[in-house]
Amino acid sequence: MMLNPADADFLASLEAQLPAGTLRPRREGEFDDPRGRFEGRAGAVARPATVEEVATIVRACNAARVGVVPMGGGTGLVLGQVVTDGPAPLAISLERMTAIRATYAEENVIVAEAGAILADVQAAAEEASRLFPLSLAAEGSCRIGGNLATNAGGLNVLRYGNARDLCLGLEAVLPDGSIWHGLKRLRKDNTGYDLKNLMIGAEGTLGVITAAALRLFPRPVEQASAVMVVPDPQAALSLLSLARGRLGEEISAFELISGAGLDFLSQTHPDIRQPFDVAPNWCVLIDLGLTRAGDPQEALAALFEEAAEAGLVSDGVVSSSAAQREAFWTVRESIPAANKAVGAISSHDISVPLSRIPTFIPEGIARLRALAPDIRVNCFGHLGDGNLHYNAFPAQGRDRSEYDHLRADVKRVVHDLVQEFDGSVSAEHGIGRLKVEDLERYQDPAKLAAMRAIKEGLDPNGIMNPGAVLRAL
Structure with a gap:
């Protein structure tokens, strides 16, 4: 069209x-x-x-x-x-549509317009002594409508889920200009097709989200973080299992950090203080939030002791204050900025089944180095939900432009391996226009056909975000 x-x-x-x-x-x-x-x-x-x-x-x-x-x-x-x-x-x-329309503290619901900045939604929830747990590095500038349109993930998916899991109802304008008044605050609404979850993650290709009813949660009474050194990703995965067994759903985040990422941070942001004098090859950042009285530092210290006895960790630091906890998170959240400063050849937002991550990481490195022996890989991300940012970089002293002829091959190697491991080539960033070919290459044909039928049914003129997610025909 x-x-x-x-x-x-x-x-x-x-x-x-x-x-x-x-x-x-x-x-x-x-x-x-x-x-x-x-x-x-x-x-x-x-x-x-x-x-x-x-x-x-x-x-x-x-x-x-x-x-x-x-x-x-x-x-x-x-x-x-x-x-x-x-x-x-x-x-x-x-x-201009940034209003917090209402807060229902007893219902644990907040209603926000789609232009509201994520950090402002978090602040409004805090004013009501509640927590809106969606948290991203860009939370000071991203807007809640975009978060929903892309089904944003972020740091707390392990405990609270993606943006889709945090939304109860939507108001949206459909492609013909009609207004869908779906702004309900219900946990149960079994009345036919779930248009809300169809709009979430559609990246603006099925309509314009204008407001949302969002879930709130009790604020943690006590919080603490720990950075623990692990010998390899397999040990990190075993530590995650141990932590969940001991601490259950009170683990808010479990992040895998590689030595490559810490080295990049040292090179590009030397003012950011890191937890260890010498960057370990692998470490994890664990965040704990207790919703009842307790001592999170003590709980994390006990976890470290048990993990050390099992040979899963060799060193660690538990935050002793809110400022130190924030400093740990500054390290984690600054890694993307360090990556940008170094300049990636190709970046990949992928997910694979948790148990296959320890095999996937070294296999990917081996395949990439078969393309170029000096490629560096910075693998980091949300280990708790299987989402890795698996990015390839030039050798130190070289520019990414020197690898331009390999960029497509690098992406193909990583994404083909993801497919072999029964994973996803887009864990939380979406498809946009950048990954349309990837969607066509790796997605199930029946799902693609259904997606095209939905697009044609709701947007027969193809006006909504043309070329995003599905190729414009």
């Missing part, structure tokens, strides 16, 4: 239907890829203030067959918000 550009005539017609100031020109670099590889485009930016204004915009775009790209905080890493070719679409930014 051929689309039309958001040209001057269309924009003039649309502007007449909206309050003054709703449309603005795009800013230089506004739609570019955060990793600096691609330049995005848009005819203009619409900034609606209400769901009715969103509906007016989408209805006009559908009638004129103009593409629509919903915009959150622009932090996505798979080009979901970056249109690089074809007719210039209209971007719909939710930057």
Whole structure:
């Protein structure tokens, strides 16, 4: 289906239907890829203030067959918000729809508009003595609508689940401009197809999320973290099993960190203090949050002692204060910035079954070094839920541009191995436009056919985020 550009005539017609100031020109670099590889485009930016204004915009775009790209905080890493070719679409930014509409502390529910910054939703929950547990490195700029559209994961999935698990209801504008009033606060609603979970993770290809009813949780009474040195990923996995047996669901996060990542951090961010004077080859960061009275430091120290007796850990540090716990997390959350400073040849957001991770990691390194013996691999991520960031880097002293001829091969090697291990080539970042070919290559054909049928049924003109997730036909 051929689309039309958001040209001057269309924009003039649309502007007449909206309050003054709703449309603005795009800013230089506004739609570019955060990793600096691609330049995005848009005819203009619409900034609606209400769901009715969103509906007016989408209805006009559908009638004129103009593409629509919903915009959150622009932090996505798979080009979901970056249109690089074809007719210039209209971007719909939710930057003016930031209200916390209501908080229901007794129900453990908060209702937020899609443009609300994730950190602001967390703060609103804290004001009600509750916790909204979704936590990402970009939480100071990403928006809750984008978090839901990509089914964001983050640091606390082990305990609380992905964004999908944190959402009870949605308000959204569908591709024909109709408003779906699905903003319910129910734990049980068994009334036919689950449109909410269809919209979550669809990356704006089935409609524009405008508000959400989100789950809240009791705030931990006491929190502590520990960094423990393990000999290898197998020991880390055994430590996870031991920790869950001892501490159950009070483990909020269990992160695997490689020596390569710590070395990158030393090189690029020497001001960040690391837990150990000499970076270990492997370590894990464990976060514990008790919802009842107790001593999390004591619990982590006891875990370390038992793990040491079993030969799973050789060194460790338990946080003695909130500041030290924060310092541990600063190390973990700064690794992506260090990666960016070093410059990856190819980055991979993957997941494999937990028990296969210890085999996957060295097998991937071996296959990559068969391509180029000096490739460095920084493997880190959310071991508790099987999500690894498995990134390939140039040798020290070389630039990633020297490996440009290998970039496609590097990605293929990693993703083929993921497929062999019955994993996923997109654990939490989504498909966007960057991974459309990967989806076609690795996804089950029956699922792909069903996805295309859903897209064609809800969006027959193909206006919603064209080219994202599914190839525009």
